[in-house]
Amino acid sequence: MRVELDNLSKSWDDVIGADRITLDITDGELVAFLGPSGCGKTTTLLMVAGIYKPTGGTISFDGHVVNEVAPKDRGIGMVFQSYALYPHMSVFGNISYPLRLQKLGKGEIKERVQAVADMMGIGDLLDRKIAQLSGGQQQRVALGRALVKQPDLLLFDEPLSNLDARLRLTMRGEIKRLQEDLGITSIYVTHDQVEAMTMADRIAVMSKGVLQAYDVPEALYDRPKTLFVAAFVGNPPMNFFDVDIVRDNGDFRAKSEAIDLVLPQDRGEKAAAADGKVIMGVRPEDINVVGDATPPAEGLTLNGEAVVVEPLGREDLVGISINGVDMRVLVDKTKEVAVGDTISLVFNTSRAQFFDPETELSLLWA
């Protein structure tokens, strides 16, 4: 099913939940709504579900405006963060509830519930009470209940945030596989960007009720259009420096009291267009410690002092201070960096981002 949101807004008295959200979702696509807590993800989702009445704008399914259509007539299935199972019913009772409300025959209900339960791997738990299930099993029941209706649109509101990290990983893959196999158009709300990056065909990044960006994951990562997107997408987050862009013998340089780096011609030129101060962003993986693989390069190397070392397993996340400017860098374990060490760093400025400090828009992509 094709979904279009056109200037969709919701406000309560003086609280704004969603502010003129416009986006379209093509048939069979999985779109993630990504953003920090309170940015309006759930609000938007509940408007699509028909639970909240929009205060402005329209929602269309396959070209038909559905603003006035009741939730039960929208052909949707929804999975909640709290699972929202009915605790006084058995697993069978929960999954079969939508079908019983459709007044289907006993035989058909049984068949369809069994089929969905088997698909979710809970086929042998149908007689259990909800309270007798683990969190992961409850999650599967909730998913089964949403799927049994054979909906045209699946809505997920942070479905995995109550599961432990390992189970989250498994369920992530399982949901994605199911969604692809069944080809159901889906909206997946999350504040976990790894989840969004790995599962979604496209990601809608939201902040304070406003849609900040809507694009494929790689584009959001490599070509962020706003400072917010650059800062929010990517883990560990991008490093930002206040710099001046100066022209020096035909070379563009990013300069501040602490930093002096040569920029590639194309990016430097665009960054210089703002004439004066800009915010430069460099991702942790684009700053490398000088070594065999990364020889020092003229104009791209700076020295700093390690102030924090956080072991992440395969790598260390090292906090480095260059003349009082802090940044975070991913360093290979074998380098054995310790607090207090002086380190030479090579900056890959061909992947650096530049933002106007006033508008917070990208000077490269906006």
Added chain:
Amino acid sequence: MTTVETAPPRPAAGPLPKGRQKTGRYFAYGFLILSIVPIVVGYAWLVIATVSTRTRGLLPINAEGGIGGLTLSNWDFVFDGAIWSAMLNSLLIAVAMVIGVGIASTSGGYALSRMKFPGRRGFLTMTLVLHAFKAEMLLIAIFFVLRFLGDIPIIGGFIGFNSVGGVALVMVALELPLGIWLMKGFFDNLSWDMERAALIDGASRFRVWWQIMLPQVRPGIAALSLFTFIVGWNAYLVPFTFTIGTKVANMPVFLNQLISDTAPVNWNLVAAVGLFQMIPLIIFFIFTQELLLNIYAGGTKGT
């Protein structure tokens, strides 16, 4: 969701030495037992008195002043029609209250908890304020209302002045603020998500209330029913004021007549009637206690 969670785990206090733990427990039990002794003694007297002609302390006494003189004559009233009619009236009032207060509180409490409508806040504060007025202050006003209701053709005879229905109606009205607030509190604690899920699954708002929300507040309904039943069963002031004669008297009114009619008062008879009056309450409690104790069982995981 915060409604029905399991009881919070006990804070992990360091283990006490075995001996001290034991003394502590004895001490606690000793204190608790001591403090309920007067109550138990009171009930014991009540039971013993009903089968004695006279009592001294807890001991039954015969005419000569020695121990003995057990008799069942205090229970003769059970062969009298008046007590059964009083019991029936009490039962009618109590059951009507449980049903009336139950229906109005579960539906009203849900609406006040979940729906948005003009005057909602005002209504909530108003019911609380009105609850502060004692029934005594309203007796005259209620009298006029009941007189008016009694003049309505056909149904007037069942809900007007000097009718069991009228008494029940007044009692229901007086009990509603408490009931509505209690049930609103229970509904407030239920997750919105469950309700939203049911709406998406295809339920109407009424069905959501009936099939999804009501089962979650069963402990609340049980508690409210028990309280209302007790209030209705023990109702004295309203039935006493708005009924005349023995035909519409309920148990407490009947008991009161017993005390004022017979001179001198036969306390052993009063005790027997009092004990007799408690029996239905005990039965009702047995039926609801399982639900009452169920408050902390089961529920949804997550927030």
